[in-house]
Amino acid sequence: MERQELKEGWKLRYYDKELKTQVPFSLYYDLLNHEEIDDPFYRDNESEAFPLSKEDYTYVLNFDTSHKIINCKRIWLRFDGIDTLADIYLNDAFLGETFNMHRVWEFPVEKYLKERGNELRVYFHSPVRYMEEQIRIHGAIPCNTDTLDGFPYLRKSSCMSGWDWGPKLPDMGIFRKVELLGADKARIQDVHIRQQHVDRKVRLAFQVKALTFGADENWTYRVVITTPEGNSFTAAPSPGEVEIANPRLWWPRGYGEQNLYGIRVELICGGQLQDIWERRIGLRTMHVKREKDPWGESFAHEVNGVPIFAMGADYIPEDSLLPRVKEAKTRELLTQCALANYNTIRVWGGAYYPDDCFYDICDELGLLVWQDFMFACATYLLTDAFEENISHEIEENVRRIRHHACLGIWCGNNEMESFLVEGFGETPRLRGDYTRMYSYIIPKIVEREDPDTCYWPSSPSSGGDFDDPQDENRGDAHYWEVWHGFKPFPEYRKHKFRYASEFGFESLPSFKTIETFTLPVDRNVFSYVMEKHQRSNNGYAKMMVYMAQYFLYPKDLPSLIYASQLMQGQAMRYAVEHWRRYRGQCMGAIVWQLNDCWPVASWSSIDYFGRWKALHYFEKRFFAPVMIxxxxxxxxxxxxxxxxxxxxxxxxxxxxxxxxxxxxxxxxxxxxxxxxxxxxxxxxxxxxxxxxxxxxxxxxxxxxxxxx
Incomplete structure (x- = not known):
């Protein structure tokens, strides 16, 4: 397989200007870099930036095709991540449209591609106008947070439409690699590796699918395996199975080493090497243990036969402007998790599926991943077109992520089952569509593509089908009576959830962070600008209610910041220490939330600029493997x-x-x-x-x- 990356030389056509950029790019990111707009994170500039997303925009790339690519029999243009609604033209030929940022999009281009002087044009349509049009056609779909109406109609990161910690900045752009792919005889479509652990041996079963272009083309493959020590060996062509004796197992952080094996699958057709698939895997068994016990039914990650008490936090996008999310930044954030003794990360379902590097780093650091599918806090209208769209999305992402050692569970959505049980926005149609999506369509795909990983229908849930999703004796729980319900910290001790996958307490970010988005006149928590950077309903008022219970009234803003962070740390300490005292009955404590996507008052333990709040220091202690x-x-x-x-x-x-x-x-x-x-x-x-x-x-x- 030949590859040519189309990264540099892009231009945004903005009125009578052409603004230079490169992949990854986005509208807000490029306009900010070219000083066409003010920083949307500063003061209340978000409100001025938002109307830009109601317009359409064109990005153009002029390029020459490499000699190796132009001479291939089959050529594709591939977008690994495009956000979201776009028409694609190559040399004025319409290739097709994109309408899901969670999918990979490929278009055959050998008929249109030239060796010199190609023009690739991507015409982005407004996500806001699209959502407004869907509301006019189908009606509004209720959502339980402060977002733009209509986000459930569009397969785009939901939190770009606003959340109770995020701004309304529905961006558009290309946030992952764009490539030309060329092949002559065949290419790899899919590789699935399954593990069987027996008698200190691991048998790897390979399922390889290939696409051939000639009627008489026969293909085979060989496998090269590299051990954690760096030694390599090659299995016979089309081995089907490879046995590894005395395997070095992969363990979550704190339980053992994070051993990783390199896997290289080489596709051979006509006696020639045609394509290569490379990954790293960890040899381990991974289950969710659900058994009847004295307290109800257990719910625990079990790795290599060992039940794990999950300790960590919920991960949201690292930035509202996706081109700023770099591998180095992700690695730094996840390293901070390891330093605070995390062993688990929950990828929350209102965002987007992280880059491959996110899972690679979790593999290396030993961080188990609870992976939500990207549905959250709403209901979704299941049309035939929507079903086809999400089916491709689920299949692609399961195939992309399933080989990672860190993957612990697939979860259908965030809070939607409990959302419907509480009666919010329920209609017979939406309730039925929910059941079809999360009890039939999605689990069928997961069972086909990754039968070795647990599927869980929702978070929180007791197992699905609206069967008391907040039951404390089964499944996982979200608990918000402390904070949203104004209950005192000791209230946590009244509950012994089997697995607390979301609970939290707000605090202010550091004073240095507040300085980045305020003027001195703004630095009062009840000022207009500070309220713009507080998205939780009555958030500062709640903070002050708790402040009255635990502290004297702070003398100034820095004192208030410090006190708010101490309160946050103490609240989470009450919860986590309590649940760790009941290990066996409770087997997970996942704090909401790890990080921020912009400078804001929130539940995070690390603020937008990577500064630890007091909570992260508290976590280092109450997540310690040996803790009193x-x-x-x-x-x-x-x-x-x-x-x-x-x-x-x-x-x-x-x-x-x-x-x-x-x-x-x-x-x-x-x-x-x-x-x-x-x-x-x-x-x-x-x-x-x-x-x-x-x-x-x-x-x-x-x-x-x-x-x-």
Missing amino acids: SCCEEGLLTQDPNPNARMYEVEKSIRLNVANETREAQKVTVLWSLRDNCSNIIGREQQEELIVPLLAVYGWIRHSFLMQD
Whole structure:
């Protein structure tokens, strides 16, 4: 397979100008770089930038074709990522249209391509006008967040239409590679590798599909495998199966090494090498354990037979302007997750499927991936055209991602099952379409393309079909009574979810981050500009309600920022330490959210510029593989003297040591009790041997007087 990347030399035709750019590019990104617009993240510039997305735009590339490509019998123009509605022309010939940013688009071009002087023209249509037109035709589809109406009609990153942490900037452009592909006799269509683990051996079964161009072309393939140590060996042509003895297994972070094997599949046709498929895989078993137990039904990732307590956060787009998302930036963000002792990342369903490098890095770092399909917080009208469109999308992305060692689960959508159960926007048609999509169409594709990975219909869910998706004793849960429900932090301790896949608490970003989008006059949380960078309904008011419970009123904005971040960290500590104390009953704590896509007050632990909030430091401790926590308990009784204003407290604390490793840990537990002047009232020390994958409890009681 010959390849020619079409990266440089693109131009945006903007009124009477031609603005130079290169792939990846987008409308807002290019206009900002050429100083045609002000920074849409600054103050309230988002409102001024938004109307640009109501227009159509043309991008043009003039190029020559490489000698190797032009002499191929078959040639395709391939877009790995195009956002979203576009007509494609090559040398004035209409090749076709694109209408889904989550798909790869290919067009045969050998009839139109010239060796010299080609013009590739991409005419982008307004996503906003398209959504408005669909609403006029079909009516509005309810959504449970502050977004543009109509986003469920368009297979585009939903959060570009706004979210309770993101701006309304529905961009358009090319965000991944554009290439010419050339072949003479055959090309690889698909490679699927399945693993069978038996008696310290792993048998790799290869299913290779190829497309041939001649009626009599016979093809075969050979496999080259590179071990984690760098040694390579070649299997016979068309091996079907390859056996690896004494395999070096892949483990999630904290449980073992992240060993990866290189796989190279070489397609041979007519005695000549025609195409190559290369990936890295991890040898491991990966399941979601669901079994009846004393608390209901378990729900836990199980890797190589070991149940994993999932610890991490929910991942959203790293930037509202996709050309800014680079591999180095993604690696830095995920490295910060590893430094805070994450072992899991949930890819949230209102965004887009991350680049290949995201999963490569998760493989290397040992971060399990909970992968939502890209449906969130709405319902979708299932027409024949929509079904065909999403079927291609699901198939392509499952095939692209399935070989990664990090992939732990496929999930149908974010919050849509609970959305319908709560009665929001429900009609008989939309309820029926939901069932058809998430109980039949999508799971059938997953079963065909990746039968070895668990499919889960929604998050939260107890298993689908509207069967009490928030049941605490089954499946996964989203819990928002703390924050949205104004409940105090100890409320978390009333719940022992089997797997908490979303819960969070807001805070302000750092003062340096706030300075990037404000003037001094704006730096009051109730100013117009600060409110524009707060998308949660009554977010600052909620923050102040909690502030009154835990702190004195901050004297200035920097103090308020610091206090808000401490509150966020403490809230998440209450939740995660509690659920880790009940390991076995609860097997996952995934904080909402990891990151931001622009500078904003949000639930993130790392702000838009990569600055750690206090929460990320807290996470480093409460996600530590070996972690101690304390839960206070006791009864408060008033002194018999009503004027004494003293209370006798029969107080107990529960110390817990959690060992989320595969080895026994000998630890020394030290504790002390201090009064409000830090004087030591009592202290103890004891040695404990903490067995692997267990939480150990101890009780310490102490009575003392406390003044009102």
